[in-house]
Ligand code: BES
Ligand code: MN
């Protein structure tokens with residue numbers, strides 16, 4: 001998808017496909033009024049007929065000669081929020097995508113959402129356009145038609161607004177394409193997206209984006225002493241992979257930000273096997289890994305002046321005669337012994353070794369792990385916010401802010417010592433489960449035992465990485481949050497200057 005900005009007179013927009021907005025009660029903004037005046041009053045006529053009321057997310061497609069005009073309702077402006085504006089824009093762009101239009105000009109009319117600037121609107125529009133044109137039918141023998149829409153322009157007045165929109169489009173394109181990569185990988189079935197496949201895709205990304213990529217096989221993983229990680233892979237016929245990607249955007253000696261993604265390409269639960277209902281959705285258990293790859297792609301395309309390392313432990317979790325059994329005890333890379341009381345709590349078993357590797361071998365400025373870690377997080381926060389844990393309140397605040405800016409939000413959860421006792425084991429240093437109460441918290445507490453002396457945050461994305469039901473699919477979250485965090489960490493996007 002190509003993005004650009006436009007300004008100038010409304011009559012220059014004749015013959016295009018235009019998206020304009022109306023408020024509840026049919027009030028039109030300046031851009032919509034100018035376009036209406038240039039097109040024989042087709043919008044005001046629709047208002048008069050009663051076809052257009054401006055109610056929230058209403059979409060009306062009009063035409064005047066060759067000009068297509070899609071009017072989107074924003075509802076009452078006083079009640080407009082990020083959520084209502086995004087919903088309306090998604091509906092409008094969706095209508096354009098199902099038409100034959102190849103290019104869309106979105107006419108920004110004022111600032112319907114408080115405290116948001118042209119950069120934000122532009123970034124979100126780019127992301128929506130990329131998402132609504134993405135197809136998930138690669139594996140159908142009869143594929144749907146590809147979307148005709150290939151260009152999106154934003155019409156906005158004023159030099160400062162133009163510059164902000166240009167920056168927003170650049171960021172939104174990078175984030176949108178990163179999220180798109182994460183969705184593509186997430187949606188792939190477990191028999192295609194195996195640990196080796198993830199490693200191949202990481203290597204391909206490295207070639208294309210200029211990252212250094214290292215892939216460790218079982219032997220190399222064993223040599224590092226990652227017995228906890230290997231205990232999860234033991235039941236599977238697919239060999240595990242440990243993937244490290246390095247992006248260098250600043251001086252070589254600058255310690256990097258490390259992103260550690262859970263890459264369980266299928267989670268059957270192992271010997272503590274899961275119920276059959278919806279088990280297919282456990283192909284999404286590598287969405288943390290996918291988010292790491294998507295974010296690295298975005299960071300590389302934005303050429304951010306920062307060093308970032310991606311770390312991905314990739315494995316299946318399967319039952320077999322060789323699989324780890326409940327009660328088995330393993331020694332993690334950190335030296336701590338773990339009693340595996342439930343083989344379905346496998347995410348923390350691979351992450352603890354990946355975090356130890358990160359701390360000891362990469363010595364990062366800070367580390368963030370991203371994992372579809374617990375069903376309990378879905379119970380706590382539903383499908384709206386990712387669960388955020390950190391041993392550093394300033395880092396937590398930065399991540400919360402980044403999530404709010406990117407509209408890919410997280411919620412700060414407690415990591416208090418009081419929860420740690422739930423993980424006590426009679427036979428090992430720690431148990432891998434802490435009972436049902438606060439299941440997302442105790443999972444984070446487990447990880448915290450491997451991240452001492454390192455600035456660290458954990459994002460539990462079990463509720464936000466994919467949607468179930470009719471419109472099933474990976475969301476690409478939290479590529480937006482992570483990329484925004486890295487943009488602000490690296491001193492903001494300087495693309496306008498570059
Ligand atoms: N991948 C799952 C978590 C999950 C479950 C994410 C459902 C999204 C939807 C994880 O490996 C897991 O199975 N966790 C267990 C932990 C329990 C055994 C302590 C869970 O949440 O049930
Ligand atoms: Mn599991």
Ligand code: ZN
Nearest residue numbers: 264267285347
């Ligand atoms: Zn899992």
